[in-house]
Amino acid sequence: MDATALASRARQSRGREVLPELLALAGDPAAGDDRWQAAASAIELLLWTERPGDAAELAESVITAEADTALAKQDFPFDTALLAADLHAGIPAGPRLRRLAGLPPAGSVLARRLDWLAGRLDGTGPAALLPNHHDWGGAPGALGPVGEALRKQPYATLRPNQRRALWSALESANDIDAARRLRGAGGDDPPSYPGRVWLAGWAVHDGDPAEAERLLLSAAPLWRPYASWDCLPTDLAVEPTLRRAVTPAVWDRYLSGPLGPEASEGEA
Structure with missing residues (x-):
């Protein structure tokens, strides 16, 4: 094989x-x-x-x-x-x-x-x-012109690709305050694996392990392999802050799968 x-x-x-x-x-x-x-x-x-x-x-x-x-x-x-x-x-x-x-x-x-x-x-x-490391607890950087423009629009009016772009900008800038305001105004969890993992890291930093676990469990269906040989996201296994959120339930969900396209096939 x-x-x-x-x-x-x-x-x-x-x-x-x-x-x-x-x-x-x-x-x-x-x-x-x-x-x-x-x-x-x-x-x-x-x-x-x-x-x-x-x-x-x-x-x-x-x-x-x-x-x-x-x-x-x-x-x-x-x-x-x-x-x-x-x-x-x-x-x-x-x-x-x-x-x-x-x-x-x-x-x-x-x-x-x-x-x-x-x-x-x-x-x-x-x-x-290490992959997906962020300065959790650090000051935010600039959001950038695209992110700023999207942030000013009502979240409900944004198309799916615009929502992904906004969350990507928030993650890149490490702007947790803007992310919290967005969620408080009716925004959902980020629509991508990296965004939810980023928020999980902040939940660990804030001392909310239950929320960190929830985010990592909800991120599992969103993970997609980088290449045909990619079978697990390594960030959760090695990045120190994220490892603190890998409860037995998270460990079992990722290691016992299914993940990626195989998970999608199982849901079809």
């Missing part, structure tokens, strides 16, 4: 069942692109099952072996695995990032990303470099 089929099975609530098959495929030198794609899926499952050290070791081994293949056009979740091992397993990411950055072709997506992370790590620490 190829990596795409295994990832689909993982999204169908069978992630723990297919993990050994993914790991076997990720270790097969003759598997072609299925090798690094299976490794990507396996890394996500390892992070969700509290094995960040194993996830980073797999990322390091597959980059070492496949750096000059189509893997060089990717960066996620290999970069996340290295950062998560630093934060949650005490395995420094810096030496690995610097070594691995020199393996893919110069100027490739992976080489640039690893080199950039190596340069930023000492100044920021790994947490701030």
Whole structure:
């Protein structure tokens, strides 16, 4: 079975069942692109099952072996695995990032990303470099002209794409006060996974774990895979603030699925 089929099975609530098959495929030198794609899926499952050290070791081994293949056009979740091992397993990411950055072709997506992370790590620490990290509790930035224009319109009159654009602008600006005013005026929860996760982080910051859990549970049907091998959103498993909202119910909902297109098929 190829990596795409295994990832689909993982999204169908069978992630723990297919993990050994993914790991076997990720270790097969003759598997072609299925090798690094299976490794990507396996890394996500390892992070969700509290094995960040194993996830980073797999990322390091597959980059070492496949750096000059189509893997060089990717960066996620290999970069996340290295950062998560630093934060949650005490395995420094810096030496690995610097070594691995020199393996893919110069100027490739992976080489640039690893080199950039190596340069930023000492100044920021790994947490701030993880996916979906926000400065929860920090001051908001500028909303931008599109966001400002949409914010001034009655929410009920906005088209679905305009609502998504408004919530995206609020999230990018980290403007929780404007988001609260919007919801208080009759606005719904954000219509996208990132927006609800952002609000969940703020709920954690505000000491409202029940609301954080509700938002993460409601975000699950909105999550969509980044690529065919993407089987779980890694942000909830590794970002420290978001991890505090991953209750047993949230853990079970995401790891036991279904998620993504497989969830939509089940609802059809």
